[in-house]
Amino acid sequence: MEESSADTDIETLIDEMDYIPGHFHLELNLNCESLTPAKLRRRDMVLKRDSLQSELESETGSQQFAVRNLLGLFAFHLEELSLAEETFLNICKEDPRNLNAWANLGYVYDRLKKEPEGAESVEKVFGLMGMGAGEAGEVEPRLQAARCLAEQAYAHAYDVGLNTEQEHLEKLITAVKLYDKAIAYGGQEIPLEEKRSWYFTMATMHIRLDGMLKDQEDSEHKRMTSFSRTVKLLHEAMKSSNPHYKALAWCYIGLMLERQDTFPVVPMGIHDCGYSGTDPLDCYCKAIETAKESPFILNRLAKVFLFLGKMDMATGICNMALDILPDPELNWQAYCTRAKVYITTYVKDLEQAKLGLAGVPDRENLSKAKTDLEHILQACPCLKTYMDIGQVYYYMGVDAMQERLLVDEAAINTALVSFAKAMELELGDTLPELQLLRGKCLLLKGEEQNAAECFKRAMELEESGSAHAEGFRCLLETLLTLFIQRKLDPGAAITEVEECMRRAEERHRPELVKQELQLLCRTHTTDISELSRAMIRAGKLELVRRLLETMQPGQKKQLGRSYSL
Numbered sequence: 001m002e003e004s005s006a007d008t009d010i011e012t013l014i015d016e017m018d019y020i021p022g023h024f025h026l027e028l029n030l031n032c033e034s035l036t037p038a039k040l041r042r043r044d045m046v047l048k049r050d051s052l053q054s055e056l057e058s059e060t061g062s063q064q065f066a067v068r069n070l071l072g073l074f075a076f077h078l079e080e081l082s083l084a085e086e087t088f089l090n091i092c093k094e095d096p097r098n099l100n101a102w103a104n105l106g107y108v109y110d111r112l113k114k115e116p117e118g119a120e121s122v123e124k125v126f127g128l129m130g131m132g133a134g135e136a137g138e139v140e141p142r143l144q145a146a147r148c149l150a151e152q153a154y155a156h157a158y159d160v161g162l163n164t165e166q167e168h169l170e171k172l173i174t175a176v177k178l179y180d181k182a183i184a185y186g187g188q189e190i191p192l193e194e195k196r197s198w199y200f201t202m203a204t205m206h207i208r209l210d211g212m213l214k215d216q217e218d219s220e221h222k223r224m225t226s227f228s229r230t231v232k233l234l235h236e237a238m239k240s241s242n243p244h245y246k247a248l249a250w251c252y253i254g255l256m257l258e259r260q261d262t263f264p265v266v267p268m269g270i271h272d273c274g275y276s277g278t279d280p281l282d283c284y285c286k287a288i289e290t291a292k293e294s295p296f297i298l299n300r301l302a303k304v305f306l307f308l309g310k311m312d313m314a315t316g317i318c319n320m321a322l323d324i325l326p327d328p329e330l331n332w333q334a335y336c337t338r339a340k341v342y343i344t345t346y347v348k349d350l351e352q353a354k355l356g357l358a359g360v361p362d363r364e365n366l367s368k369a370k371t372d373l374e375h376i377l378q379a380c381p382c383l384k385t386y387m388d389i390g391q392v393y394y395y396m397g398v399d400a401m402q403e404r405l406l407v408d409e410a411a412i413n414t415a416l417v418s419f420a421k422a423m424e425l426e427l428g429d430t431l432p433e434l435q436l437l438r439g440k441c442l443l444l445k446g447e448e449q450n451a452a453e454c455f456k457r458a459m460e461l462e463e464s465g466s467a468h469a470e471g472f473r474c475l476l477e478t479l480l481t482l483f484i485q486r487k488l489d490p491g492a493a494i495t496e497v498e499e500c501m502r503r504a505e506e507r508h509r510p511e512l513v514k515q516e517l518q519l520l521c522r523t524h525t526t527d528i529s530e531l532s533r534a535m536i537r538a539g540k541l542e543l544v545r546r547l548l549e550t551m552q553p554g555q556k557k558q559l560g561r562s563y564s565l
Contacts, residue, residue: 022103029161066154146186153178163465200237206230228269254283329379342369390418432461
C-alpha cells in the first residue's frame with residue numbers, strides 16, 4: 001500500500017513539473033522500439049552520430065553540451081554503455097549544473113545496476129532543480145531549466161527513423177517550441193552570447209521548415225510568419241562574437257533573400273531587419289569575408305553552397321581553405337567537398353545531356369575529383385572516400401552519353417575494388433547506394449546474375465518511404481535482360497518480377513513505383529511485350545494489366561543523384 005502511495009506521489013510530482021530533465025523520456029524514435037531491422041537502425045544511428053561529431057567541432061560554448069548529451073544518448077542506444085557513462089560523467093565534471101547530464105547518467109547507472117551512483121545522480125538532479133534541501137539558493141534554477149529545455153530541443157532535430165517529410169516537419173516544430181519555452185523560462189538570466197547560439201540553431205530549423213512548407217498547399221500565411229521570424233533570428237545571431245555563427249548567419253540571410261521571390265509580397269521581416277533591396281550576393285560576400293581566415297568555417301560555408309547548388313562559389317571557398325591549410329590530413333574536408341562539387345557537377349551535366357538539354361559533360365571534372373579523393377585516401381581513408389572514388393571510376397568506365405556502354409574495363413574493375421574496400425568498413429554492407437553502384441558495374445561486365453543480387457540487396461537496404469527507387473528499376477531491367485537472353489526461364493522470371501514488385505510496394509510510394517515502371521516500359525517496350533505474353537500464358541493477368549497501365553502518359557523521370565554518405 002505504501003509502495004502504491006509512493007508511486008502515486010511521484011506521478012503527481014512529474015505531472016506538476018514544467019519540465020523533466022534527461023533525454024531518455026523524450027518522445028524520440030531513438031527511444032522507442034522500432035520496426036526497422038536492427039542492422040539498418042544501427043546504420044542510421046551511426047551515421048547520425050557521425051554527423052553530430054562534426055557539429056561538435058563548431059560548438060565551443062555551452063551548446064556543446066547539447067551535442068554531447070545527444071552523443072551519449074546515441075552511445076547508449078548503440079549498446080556502448082561504458083562510452084555513454086563516460087560521456088555523461090565528463091559533462092557533469094565540466095558543467096556540474098547540467099540537469100540533463102545528471103539525469104542521463106542516473107539512467108545509465110540504472111542499466112548498469114550501479115544503484116548507489118544512480119541514487120546519487122537523482123539526488124543531484126533534485127538539488128539543481130531547487131527541490132533538494134539547502135541547495136535552492138546556491139544555483140540559478142531557471143537558467144538551468146532553460147538550458148535543459150534547449151538541449152532537449154536540439155535532440156529533436158537529430159532524431160532517427162523519420163521516413164516522411166511530415167515526420168521531419170513535426171520534429172522540427174517540436175524543437176522550435178522547446179527552444180521558445182527555454183528562452184521564456186530563462187529570460188534575462190540567459191547570457192546574451194548563449195542566447196544568440198540558440199537563435200542561430202532555431203534559425204537553421206526554421207530554414208528547413210521553410211523548405212518543407214513552400215511545397216505545401218495553403219501554407220502561405222504560416223510560411224510567411226515563419227520566414228520573417230527566421231530573418232529576425234539570423235539578424236540577432238550575426239551579432240554573435242563567434243565568427244562561425246556570424247559567417248553562416250550572413251550566408252543564410254542571403255539564402256532567405258533569394259527565397260523572398262517565392263512570396264506574392266516581400267515578408268515584413270526583411271524590412272524590419274533592414275535588408276530591403278539587399279543583394280543576396282552581398283550577404284554571401286560578407287559571409288566569406290568573415291570566414292576568410294578560418295579553414296573550418298570556410299569548409300562549412302562550402303558545404304552550404306554545395307547544397308544550394310552554387311558550385312562555383314563552393315569550389316572557390318574550398319580553394320581558399322586549401323590555400324590556408326593544404327595538408328589533406330588536417331584539411332580533408334576541403335578536398336572532400338571540392339571532390340563532391342566535381343562529381344555532382346558531372347552527374348547533373350550528364351542528366352541534362354541525356355535529356356538533350358546540353359552537350360557532352362566535361363570529364364575533366366572526374367579527373368579533378370579523382371585527384372582530390374586520392375589525397376584523402378593517402379591521409380585518412382574512410383568509407384565515404386572509397387565510395388566516392390568508386391563512383392568516379394564508374395563514370396570514367398562508361399560512355400559519357402550512353403551509361404550502358406563500357407569504354408574502360410580497368411576503371412570499372414578499380415571501382416569494384418573501391419566498393420569492396422568500402423564494404424570491409426563499418427556500415428559498408430548497409431548502404432543501398434553502394435550496392436546499386438556495384439550492380440551497375442557488374443552489368444557492364446556482363447555479369448547480370450551478380451548484378452541482380454546487388455540490386456536486390458540495394459532494395460532490401462532502402463527504408464520504408466524511401467524516395468530512391470532506382471534499385472527497383474535496375475533490378476527489373478536486369479531480370480528482363482536475363483529473360484530475353486534465355487538465362488532465366490519464364491516461370492522463374494515471372495516469380496522474380498512479382499517478388500521485386502512486392503518489395504518495391506513495401507518501400508516506396510505507389511506513384512514512385514508507377515513512375516519507375518513507366519520509364520522501364522517506355523525504354524524496353526518490345527521486351528516488356530514478350531514478358532507480358534509469357535505472363536498471360538502463366539495466368540498472371542493482374543501483373544500484365546499493371547505493366548500495361550504504366551504505358552499511359554505520366555510523370556517525368558526524376559533526375560539521378562550522386563551517391564555519397
